[in-house]
Amino acid sequence: MRRLIGLALCLGLALPVAAPLAAAEANIPILVPITGFLSLEGTSQRNGALLALRNAPAGVAVVHEVSDTGVAPEVAVNALERALSRGKVTAVVASMLGTQMLAMLPVALEQKVPLVTVSGTAAITERGNPYVFRFFPGDxxxxxxxxxxxxxxxxxxxxxxxxxxxxxxxxxxxxxxxxxxxxxxxxxxxxxxxxxxxxxxxxxxxxxxxxxxxxxxxxxxxxxxxxxxxxxxxxxxxxxxxxxxxxxxxxxxxxxxxxxxxxxxxxxxxxxSGGNLALERFLEQYRREFNSEPDGFALGQYDGTMMVLEAVARGARGPAEVTRALQSGSHRGLAMTYKSDGRGNMAHSAxxxxxxxxxxxxxxxxxxxxxxxxxx
Amino acid sequence: MLQVIVNGVALGAAYALLALGFVLILNATSAVNFAQGDLVMAGGLLAVALSTTWPVPGIVLLPLVLLVMALLGLGLSLVAYFPLKSRPPVAVFISTIAVGIMLQNTANALFGAEPRAGPPLLGGGVVEIGPVVLGRQALSIIVVAGLLIAAQYAVFQHTRLGRRLRATAQDREMAEALGIRVNRVIAGTFAFAAAYAGAAGLLLSNIFFVTPSDGSNYILKAYIAVVIGGWGSIGGALLGALLIALFEVVFPSLPLILPFLGGVPGAAWLFSQTMATILLYLALLAVLVARPQGLLGETVQRRA
Missing domain, CATH: 3.40.50.2300 (Response regulator)
Incomplete structure (x- = not known):
């Protein structure tokens, strides 16, 4: 009887911890340029993000949609506003096109949602916006x-x-x-x-x-x-x-x-070019899933998206907690170790x-x- | 110097095929076919796909590209022109934009977004004539495009089909009254225009690559060529295309051709590609103001 009471108490203590883990949901829209002059890079960005979502840590249920932002800033802003209007968004995989990122930043600031990108345009992290996180080394x-x-x-x-x-x-x-x-x-x-x-x-x-x-x-x-x-x-x-x-x-x-x-x-x-076992596994899975060769943009976006997912897996709920995790944490990715410099620049190696x-x-x-x- | 001019003429020859198809449809239907640029893209990607299956020189694939693209042109007329032919020209203008976007997205789905290189017409490398080194591909483009334009001229001037096409272009109602099956002629014009756009795509795809989103750039070139050369004028379209390409290539090269220009203050900016684009559009505005009918154009046509 004493054992049963002990077991029941243990379960009672464990359930509140296990239940949120099982229910952890990450809603991550992917808004990237799949058409237009940046389509090659945008497709890599999309594929990297999708692969990370497929490899999401155990206990994280992923919800996502992919929207083509083309090359016009207003298309990207519309896509972002549409995605935000459809429910609580955890983080956004945001276009690598600098002009689109610059246009999306005010929306992210207003809605307090983190944008995870591989855009190289320096200005995106020079506006004092705490919701932008760049997983590709900036210019x-x-x-x-x-x-x-x-x-x-x-x-x-x-x-x-x-x-x-x-x-x-x-x-x-x-x-x-x-x-x-x-x-x-x-x-x-x-x-x-x-x-x-x-x-x-x-x-x-x-x-x-x-x-x-x-x-x-x-x-x-x-x-x-x-x-x-x-x-x-x-x-x-x-x-x-x-x-x-x-x-x-x-x-x-x-x-x-x-x-x-x-x-x-x-x-x-x-x-x-290979390098280590984890990278080889990424390469193999990418080729299998997308029938194409990955590049650094795909890998950077994979690492960035994975950092968001791991934050969710560790208990970050909602965009505010994910933002804090990205601002203060570090992540050992496949390309490098990422850590914010305080302005959202996460990658510091080339x-x-x-x-x-x-x-x-x-x-x-x-x-x-x-x-x-x-x-x- | 000669290499720069050869490159410019090669680019102009390919633009000319594009502008030719654009103006033929314009004359036959009084409507602007805004899918013409996307047909160039489709021809380029078709050449890429065919060369993957049959790795032969582009010249061998050209007849097949012309045939498939002609069928695509027929399809375009059935989808975007005939259902709307009694509506104002702006309806066809919009429908061809829609078809262009569909072509772009279909290409994106089938081939992916990345640029691809088509087969060389005869082979890569260079031809050395004394001290002058010329690209074999550029020379091939000039020859093949020249032959296609000559073939078009011969068909239009010396065959019954050509006379019908010209009669329909000049006065559709009168041609119909004289017993010409105008709808067939218009469908044939779409086929012809698409085939030539496809040929331009094949010619350009090797040295300049091809991506699904290339169409908008090409249609802009065709439009400017036709406006500068003369709205509705076949000769004007060819001249306009050549002038655009030569301007694009030769103007930024002027400091190389005339070295003293390199010493002009601000020469780096004045002879940049960006300045060449600005001057091209200024020339377009000047033509619209000073000679609205274009260099060789007729004054009676209406602009969309």
Whole structure:
């Protein structure tokens, strides 16, 4: 009898703990650009988030919907408001397009809901908004690695820079210029390209005429591939260090291995390059689920979404508690360990990968950890 | 210098195929086909799909692309034009936008969002003529597009079908009164326009890649070409397409072609791609104000 009473007491104490665990629900809408010029990166972002939701920790029931935000800021804002109107949202996987993120920030602030993104646009974490969390190293981090690699490893002192005229491109250009100035490097040529520009021979011709020692690219995927292909065809001469778009397997797939020879790129991680068992498992599952190759954006979004899910699994209920968990906690992800710098920048490491001209799988040649962004 | 001009002419030749189809439908129906850019995208992705199954040069796939795209053009006319032909032209304008969006989303679902490279027409590499190095693909595009435009000219000028097409374009009611089956001719025009848009897609897909969202950029180019060249004028559309492409490629290269321009204050900004785009649209505005009928256009057509 005493044993039965003891068991009943134990169950009575245990039930209030176990019941909320079993009922923990994470409502995570995925609002990403699946069409438009950022569709390649947006699809990776979506896939990374979906994979994390499928691998949600035990005891977390996931509710999600996927909405295409295209490339217009108002479409992203409408999608966010629609998702928020449908019930209590735990966190939002938010577009990696900088202009869309900037438009969504006021809504997130008003509704007090965390946005988890892999947008590289620096400005999104410079507005003092406590509800934005970036799981891809921002431009302050990756552009520091970008420029440092060019000068420390390639010994380049004269740089040519070709960037996109989008918010992403202009943000990257600004950080490249700041890092170059800090390191005493000369930018001998720079030009912005719209995403619709197809023939790169004029800009490459002018860049070559400026006699740079390295060409730095900060372009979206199609423009990156066009520049690399046309640079190879014209025998550009100077080594190319591209932005993160180049490390994406679909970008490399557009080019012949020979065209890629000597081309390097900055990124947070290159899942196809392998590295450890957990990463190999991610790679295998991603290929199985989506019949495509993952990139650093997918991995960053996977890690970010998983940090939200683990916070829920540990007892965070609702957006306020999840926000606090993201602000104060740290998460050992597949790409790196994430921790907020107080402004929502969670990722502070970057890698440089390079192609050897024989395969389309890049090799990690340099890793930069704990890059501190310059103080504002 | 020569390489820059060859690149510009190659781009212009592909734009010309696109603008040609655009203006043929405009003449035959008095309606703007806003799906024309998405038909270029569809042709490019079709070439990608075919080359995956049969890894042969693009020139071998071209007849098949023309045929499949012609069928798609027929389908477009049945869905977006004939049910609305008695409505104001704006109804067709909207319906073709709708079809374009459907094509874009279908392509996205079938192929995914990432850019893809189509097959080269004959093969990659370069042709060296003395000190001049020219891209083989660019040269192939010029030759193939030139042949297709010449074929169009021959059909329109020297065949009964061409005379019917021209008669329908000039005066639909009169053509109908003379016993021409106007609906068939219009359906044929859609097929022809789609086939040429598909050819442009194949030509562009190797060097400039293709993504499901490319259509909006191409339709803008066709629209500007037709406005600059002359609303309703086939020759004007071809001229407009060539001028746009040459401007896009040659203007930013001017400091290379004329080195003294590099010393002009603000040359880097003045001869940038961004400035080229601004000047292109300024030229469009200037044409609209000073010569609304375009460079070779007729004055009687109505603009959508």
């Amino acid at each position: 302050a981090v990756v552009k520091a690695a970008h420029v440092r690699y060019a000068t420390e490893e390639l010994r380049a002192r004269r740089l040519a820079v070709i960037y996109q005229t989008t918010a992403y491109g202009q943000s990257g250009r600004q950080h490249i210029a700041e890092n170059a100035r800090r390191l005493g490097l000369e930018i001998v040529f720079e030009e912005g390209l719209e995403t619709q520009v197809r023939d790169m021979s004029p800009v490459l011709g002018k860049a070559r005429a400026a006699n740079p020692q390295a060409l730095l690219l900060h372009l979206h995927a199609p423009s990156t591939a066009l520049v690399v292909r046309q640079a190879a065809a014209m025998g550009f001469g100077a080594p190319i260090v591209a932005g993160s778009a180049m490390h994406q397997p679909p970008t490399a797939a557009l080019l012949e291995p020979a065209e890629l020879k000597g081309v390097c790129a900055e990124t947070n991680a290159s899942p196809v 890698q440089i990968v390079c192609y050897d001209g024989r395969t389309r799988i890049p090799r990690v040649v340099k890793r930069y950890d704990d890059i501190a962004p310059p103080s504002n």
